Amino acid sequence: MRLRQYLRGLLVVLAGGLWVSACQKPPVSDPRPRELHVAAAADLRYALEVMRVQFEAVHPGVQLKLSYGSSGQFFAQIRNGAPFDLYFSADVDYPQRLIAEGLAVDTSFFLYAVGQLVVWVPNDSPLKLERWEELAGPNVRRLAIANPQHAPYGRAAIAALQALGLYERVRDRFVFGENVAQTAQFVASGAAEAGIIALSLALAPEMQARGRYRLLPHEHYPPIAQGAVILLPAAQRPEAWAFWRFVQTVEGRQVLASFGFLSPDAVGLWTGWPQG
Amino acid sequence: MDWMAAGVTLRLAAWTTGVLLVIGLPLAYWLATTRFPGRGVIEALVTLPLVLPPTVVGFYLLVATGPEGLLGRFLSLMGVDRLAFTFPGIVLGSVVFNLPFAVRPFTAAFESVDRRLVEAAWCLGVPRWRTFWKVVLPLSWPGILTGIVLSFAHSLGEFGVVLMVGGNIPGVTRTLSIAIYDEVQALNYAAADRMALALVGFALAVLSLTYLLQRKVVRR
Amino acid sequence: MTRLEVDIVRRYRTGFAVAAAWSQPVDRFSVTVLFGASGSGKTTLLRCLAGLERPDAGYIRLGGETWYDAATGYHLPPQRRGIGFVFQDYALFPHQTVAQNIAFGLGHLSKAERQRRVEELLALLELEGLADRYPAQLSGGQQQRVALARALAPRPRLLLLDEPLSALDGPTREVLRRKLRRWLATLGIPAVLVTHDWLEASTLGEQVIVLEAGHVLQQGPIEEVFSRPATTQVANIVGMETVVPGEVLHVAGGLAQVAVGSAKLMALAPEAVNSRVYVCIRAEEVTLLAAPPEATSARNRLQGHVVAIESEGALVRVALDVGFPLVALVTPHAREELRLEVGCTVWAVVKATAVHLVPR
Numbered sequence: 042m043r044l045r046q047y048l049r050g051l052l053v054v055l056a057g058g059l060w061v062s063a064c065q066k067p068p069v070s071d072p073r074p075r076e077l078h079v080a081a082a083a084d085l086r087y088a089l090e091v092m093r094v095q096f097e098a099v100h101p102g103v104q105l106k107l108s109y110g111s112s113g114q115f116f117a118q119i120r121n122g123a124p125f126d127l128y129f130s131a132d133v134d135y136p137q138r139l140i141a142e143g144l145a146v147d148t149s150f151f152l153y154a155v156g157q158l159v160v161w162v163p164n165d166s167p168l169k170l171e172r173w174e175e176l177a178g179p180n181v182r183r184l185a186i187a188n189p190q191h192a193p194y195g196r197a198a199i200a201a202l203q204a205l206g207l208y209e210r211v212r213d214r215f216v217f218g219e220n221v222a223q224t225a226q227f228v229a230s231g232a233a234e235a236g237i238i239a240l241s242l243a244l245a246p247e248m249q250a251r252g253r254y255r256l257l258p259h260e261h262y263p264p265i266a267q268g269a270v271i272l273l274p275a276a277q278r279p280e281a282w283a284f285w286r287f288v289q290t291v292e293g294r295q296v297l298a299s300f301g302f303l304s305p306d307a308v309g310l311w312t313g314w315p316q317g
Numbered sequence: 318m319d320w321m322a323a324g325v326t327l328r329l330a331a332w333t334t335g336v337l338l339v340i341g342l343p344l345a346y347w348l349a350t351t352r353f354p355g356r357g358v359i360e361a362l363v364t365l366p367l368v369l370p371p372t373v374v375g376f377y378l379l380v381a382t383g384p385e386g387l388l389g390r391f392l393s394l395m396g397v398d399r400l401a402f403t404f405p406g407i408v409l410g411s412v413v414f415n416l417p418f419a420v421r422p423f424t425a426a427f428e429s430v431d432r433r434l435v436e437a438a439w440c441l442g443v444p445r446w447r448t449f450w451k452v453v454l455p456l457s458w459p460g461i462l463t464g465i466v467l468s469f470a471h472s473l474g475e476f477g478v479v480l481m482v483g484g485n486i487p488g489v490t491r492t493l494s495i496a497i498y499d500e501v502q503a504l505n506y507a508a509a510d511r512m513a514l515a516l517v518g519f520a521l522a523v524l525s526l527t528y529l530l531q532r533k534v535v536r537r
Numbered sequence: 538m539t540r541l542e543v544d545i546v547r548r549y550r551t552g553f554a555v556a557a558a559w560s561q562p563v564d565r566f567s568v569t570v571l572f573g574a575s576g577s578g579k580t581t582l583l584r585c586l587a588g589l590e591r592p593d594a595g596y597i598r599l600g601g602e603t604w605y606d607a608a609t610g611y612h613l614p615p616q617r618r619g620i621g622f623v624f625q626d627y628a629l630f631p632h633q634t635v636a637q638n639i640a641f642g643l644g645h646l647s648k649a650e651r652q653r654r655v656e657e658l659l660a661l662l663e664l665e666g667l668a669d670r671y672p673a674q675l676s677g678g679q680q681q682r683v684a685l686a687r688a689l690a691p692r693p694r695l696l697l698l699d700e701p702l703s704a705l706d707g708p709t710r711e712v713l714r715r716k717l718r719r720w721l722a723t724l725g726i727p728a729v730l731v732t733h734d735w736l737e738a739s740t741l742g743e744q745v746i747v748l749e750a751g752h753v754l755q756q757g758p759i760e761e762v763f764s765r766p767a768t769t770q771v772a773n774i775v776g777m778e779t780v781v782p783g784e785v786l787h788v789a790g791g792l793a794q795v796a797v798g799s800a801k802l803m804a805l806a807p808e809a810v811n812s813r814v815y816v817c818i819r820a821e822e823v824t825l826l827a828a829p830p831e832a833t834s835a836r837n838r839l840q841g842h843v844v845a846i847e848s849e850g851a852l853v854r855v856a857l858d859v860g861f862p863l864v865a866l867v868t869p870h871a872r873e874e875l876r877l878e879v880g881c882t883v884w885a886v887v888k889a890t891a892v893h894l895v896p897r
Contacts, residue, residue, distance in 0.1 A: 078486065086503055106487045109502070121383065122399045123484050222502045229504060247504040411716050433628040439615045440622035442691055443643030451641075455632050 073100045077280055078124060082113040082131035082267065084156055084194060084223035084239035087247075088300040089129070095296070096287050103280045111220035113191020119144060119272060126275035129283065131221070132155060133268035134192035139269060150273035153288050154302035157240040158197055158263035159254040161228055168235060170255040171283050176202075177210040177236060184214045185236035187221040194221040197262045198237035204261035228252070229300075240301035266305065318511055321488045322496035326473060326516075328404070329492060333411040334465055337419040338429075340412075341464065345423030346449070347446060350432075360424075367417045371477025378410050378482050391458040400482075407483040407490050414478045419468040426460020459531050466527040471518050539564045541695065541817040545595035545605070547581050555581045561744060562825040563599060563695060563727040570742030570759070571731045573774060578751040579731045583697050586729060587622050588615035599694065605660045609753075618695075621726075627680045627698045629672040635659075635683050636668040642691040658686040661720065684701070689724065696721070696728040702737055714740050735776055739763060739815065739895045747771050760815060778820035778854075778864035785812045785894070792836075792889060798861030803836035804892035815895040816861075820854065822891035823865035826884040837887040838864070843879050846872070853877075859885050874896030 051291050081089050086109050086249040093105045111313050112130040119125060119139060128145065130136050133152065139145040147225070160176065162168045173174030176184060184193075187195035195217070202208040216233045221242065228236035229251050275281040294304060362454060366374055381388045382400040388426040392400065400406035430453050454461075476494040485492025485499070493516050500509035544558035555578030556776040559657070561567045570580035583591040586597065588604065591612050598851055602611045615622075625637075630638050637653050643651045659665050662682040672680055681734030688696060702710045718741050732738050738745055739759055746756040751845065752826060755762050755771045762771065763780040783797035785806075793806035797816050830838050848854075853872045855865045863885055877883065 083502070108485050108487065110485065112326075118402070118484050121379065121401050123402045124486065124489075220502075226502050251504075256353070271371060381764060431624070432626065433624050434630060436587075436615070437591070437622065437628040437630075440587055440620055440697075441687065442616045442619070443642065443644065444616055447644075452630060455817065482795075 051257045064280050069120040073142050075280060076104050076106055077275075077278075077284060078106045078108070078285070079127045079129065079284075080108050080110070080119065080123070080125040081129040082112045082115075083109045083220035084131055084241045085109070085129055086222050086242065086243040088241055088297055091296050091299075092288065092293060095292060096284055097286075100280065100283060104280070105213035109220070111188065111192040112255065114220070116191075122161075122279035125272055125273065126278065126281050127271055129153065129267070129269045130193070131179065131265060131267050133266050136268040136270040139272070143273070145272050146276045149276075149282075149285060150268060150290065152266055153269050154297050155304065155305055155307075156194065156197075156267055157259075157301055158194070158201055158237055158257040158265070159240050159243045159245050160235060160257060161225065161238050161248070161252055161254040162235045163229065166234060166252070172255070173205050173207060177207050179273040181211070181234045182214060183193060183233040184211050185216045185218055185224045185238075186220060187224045187238075188217040192218075192220050193265060193267075193273070194224075194237075194239055197265050201237065201262040216306045225267060226261070244299075244301050267302075318508075318515065319491075319493070322491050322493045322512070323515070325404070325488065325491060326493040329407060329411055329475065329479070330469050330472045332408045332421075333415055334469045335409065336412045337415060337468050338465065341416070341419040341423055342461070345420050345464075346453075348420070348424045348428050349427035353475035363420050364417045366414045371414060373483060374414050374479045375410060375481025378406075378413065378478070382406065382409070382482075402482075402484045402486055402490060404483075404489055407479045407492075410478040410482040411472045411475050414475065415472050416417075417466040418471050419464045420465060422460050422464035426464070429460065430456045443466045461520075462527060462531060466524060470523055473516060473520055538562055539600035541729075542596070542598045543586065543587055545582070545592035545597060547578075547585055547590065547592045549673075551892055553578075554752060555746065555748075557582050557746060557753050559744070559746055559756060561727060561729075565727070566722050566725045567727045568721065568742045569729045569743070571729065572733070572735075572738050572742075572745050573748035576750070577748040578801045580699055581700055581747050582748075583729060583731050586695075587697050588618055589612060589619055589622075613801065619691075619693055621690050621691070621693035623681075623684050623696070623698045623701050626704060627684040629680055629683055629687070631672055634669050634671055635664065635675070636714050638672070638683055639686045639690050641687060646883060650828040654690055658690055661723075662681050662686045663820040673687065676709075677705050678713060681705060681713065685720070689726070696726050698728060698730040700732055701730065703732070703734070704781065710764070717741060725766075733765070733861060736893070736895070739780075739817070743794075743879075747774055749774060763817075776819065778866070779816070779818040779823075781816050781861045783816040783894075785814060793802075793894065795892070795894065800839055800860030802839075802887070802892050803889045804894050805890050806894060816889060817893040817895060818863065818887060820864040820866040822887060823863060823867055824886040825855065825867060825875060825877070829884055830886055833886060834888070835886045836889040837892065839885045839887070841885060843877055846877060846879060855883075857883065857885055 079089070080211060089107055093107060097103060112132055112135050115125070115128060116130070116135040119128060120142065128136060128139065136145060136150055140147045140150060158169060162170065167180050175181070186198040189195035189199050199208065202211060216227055218227050221239050224236050225238045225242045227233050228238070229248065237257070240256065242248055259291065271281050271285055275314060296306065323343070347355060364428055379401055380386050382392065383389045384393070389400070400409060434452050434456070435448055437486070438452050474494050475492065476498070479490060479492055485491050485495055493512055497509045497512050539562070540560050541563045542560045546554060548554040559569060561569045571582055573579045583589060584822060592605060592607065594607045596606045601770050603611055604618055605611065607804045610708040627748060628704055630641065633641070639655045639658055640651050643654060646654065655668070659668060662685060664679065664682055664686065667675065672683065676682065685850050702713055705713060714737060730741055742759050744757065744761050747754045747762060754774070763775050781797055783795040783802070786794045786796055786801070788806050791806060792805050795802045795804055795814065795816055802816060829840070839859035841857045841863070843855060844858050845852060845856040853869055855867060855877060857863045857865060
């Protein structure tokens with residue numbers, strides 16, 4: 042009967058599809074020998090992309106798999122066993138705690154950059170960004186910052202607003218981005234009229250095309266010292282150390298500088314262990 | 318187009334649907350035919366994921382499968398060290414979250430079969446399994462198909478639970494919907510758009526094909 | 538001689554309970570009728586017999602085989618009892634053809650044997666030509682016959698019928714009622730039949746069990762129960778007060794002349810009837826007159842005298858002897874007016890349409 046055949050056929054197709062997909066083993070928890078999983082703070086999105094291309098050109102057998110998010114979110118995931126090899130935080134606290142909990146190689150800790158805060162508005166914004174009081178003005182109904190609970194840039198933004206005496210006036214206008222990149226996306230898309238984001242994101246071509254920014258003076262917030270570690274499961278892997286070294290080379294630092302990151306020694310901060 | 322993410326999405330949907338077929342059909346049949354007084358509670362539990370936010374489901378799964386949780390300790394006894402951030406982990410999350418999309422249509426389909434037909438088959442000497450196969454299944458097939466398609470289509474777009482339980486590991490737990498989220502954050506709207514369209518198009522195709530087939534099945 | 542022995546109690550959580558006990562021979566054609574209004578528990582008993590429901594006490598045995606025993610907790614599932622069940626709404630498999638429905642219980646036969654058996658039943662139950670139709674395309678009467686054929690195909694040891702004719706319209710029911718008995722007798726299969734229609738019961742049954750609210754009020758041979766109801770309750774349920782044997786003298790123009798006792802009655806006889814019949818007359822359809830009736834359309838005018846008078850609720854039950862025992866139901870007002878008392882002469886008038894003939 043036609044009907045019977047239809048149903049049988051459908052069953053066969055379904056079963057076949059399942060079998061085929063089951064046969065394709067998904068990449069197991071142990072990544073293929075030459076894959077590096079990097080958990081990176083969201084402000085590194087464009088900078089790391091450039092570094093990846095450069096690094097992979099020099100190390101052809103290695104593939105960098107980059108994941109971006111808030112530093113706090115990655116911290117929680119790594120503590121829960123997330124299979125990352127390297128962790129680039131937007132602060133030093135999270136990496137230090139990982140070391141303290143025995144989840145990261147203590148000798149791998151180093152300061153790779155110092156981030157900077159900017160106020161960013163879309164191109165068609167009426168804000169002139171000449172006076173900070175504009176942020177508390179009628180043109181800013183919603184102000185986007187990264188979620189201070191787990192994003193260092195969010196905490197810095199709040200510190201800056203407090204220092205400027207604007208915090209109390211704008212705190213009920215906050216729109217929280219899960220991480221500083223989502224914060225940038227909120228302002229860029231118009232969900233908020235203005236945002237406090239990372240300079241490295243403001244310098245990205247995608248953001249340059251969409252708006253303008255003004256640097257927040259350093260004295261208004263504690264320096265955003267960004268630290269990195271190699272996580273314990275990758276301690277024996279040469280490619281992990283290779284990338285670790287690459288970030289600290291001249292080429293690596295140049296990429297970071299081009300995205301507005303300051304060199305730690307330039308700011309007079311301890312840089313961590315010397316290059317191994 | 319992130320082909321790796323597309324692969325993860327398809328595999329997740331296929332596995333979810335497969336597992337739901339295996340555990341959902343017997344559960345639905347039991348729900349449809351039992352007179353157990355606690356049946357209402359079980360039904361409510363099955364429907365629960367529908368009304369819970371994905372973050373709640375994801376959170377509880379993380380806790381349950383973690384080193385302290387019940388499920389986690391049982392699994393470690395079997396040699397599985399961790400479910401979070403693995404593909405099997407997100408399959409589990411997806412199965413739990415899609416349970417109502419499969420079991421409710423299955424149950425409705427089984428309930429729609431006149432009990433007397435089953436009894437008639439029994440009185441004719443046909444054992445229970447063959448009765449299910451030759452009477453219940455053919456008559457409830459449209460409903461079962463609905464359940465399969467719904468859970469498949471729904472797990473294609475699974476986001477919250479997968480993100481919570483799976484993290485965002487490329488090639489392992491980064492599904493298409495998460496990849497879209499990523500691209501939007503990176504302001505690559507074009508890439509996000511392409512992937513979103515592909516997802517919508519595929520889901521539409523699956524749904525249309527199924528309703529077409531259903532109409533052919535029902536038309537008798 | 539192999540017999541079916543049943544003695545069961547089935548209790549529901551609502552407090553309702555059904556209890557019955559009987560036995561019947563199963564090595565030849567025999568019919569036990571479970572008779573009662575809806576809710577009397579008769580279907581429950583049938584389902585317990587089939588194994589679709591589990592009694593709470595008692596036993597069911599067929600010959601040497603135990604089907605249910607409360608003492609040991611043994612319960613044989615329906616598949617293993619070798620029964621045939623005809624449901625009230627037929628329960629035909631809608632996704633299968635008539636032939637497939639009939640063959641459904643024949644999985645253990647070879648394809649050729651199956652086909653032969655199906656054809657056998659199609660012929661017996663007058664279903665030729667319908668083998669490839671679907672149940673939805675059949676009339677009520679045809680569906681009923683397919684349900685019967687399906688139940689009979691695996692040669693069951695016992696046939697269970699749940700109100701087999703109640704879903705049919707009048708004329709179809711008439712025809713099938715007679716044929717059903719013929720088929721069952723031909724196949725020699727013992728049966729238990731549930732019904733609330735006295736005509737069905739008296740046509741098809743030999744032994745009847747009258748049930749009300751789960752209790753057996755009376756059981757025994759049909760003519761005994763129907764003509765000598767143990768209580769007025771039974772009489773009410775049965776609804777037939779006069780059941781007497783008679784002999785058909787001749788039939789002409791759709792009317793039959795029947796000799797009953799020392800009287801002759803005219804009855805409607807739409808089809809050919811046996812010469813030996815039961816004559817059944819409802820008491821409400823008997824009109825009494827104190828003087829000989831003059832011109833009346835009723836064909837039966839019987840003279841007799843009053844044997845007994847009994848008040849029954851709002852009505853009065855009058856037992857007469859008009860050449861055979863006849864019961865009439867009149868109002869107390871009528872009794873007064875006619876000055877009815879034991880021994881006085883009366884004339885009973887019964888229309889031919891009110892005289893029902895049941896083959897004996």
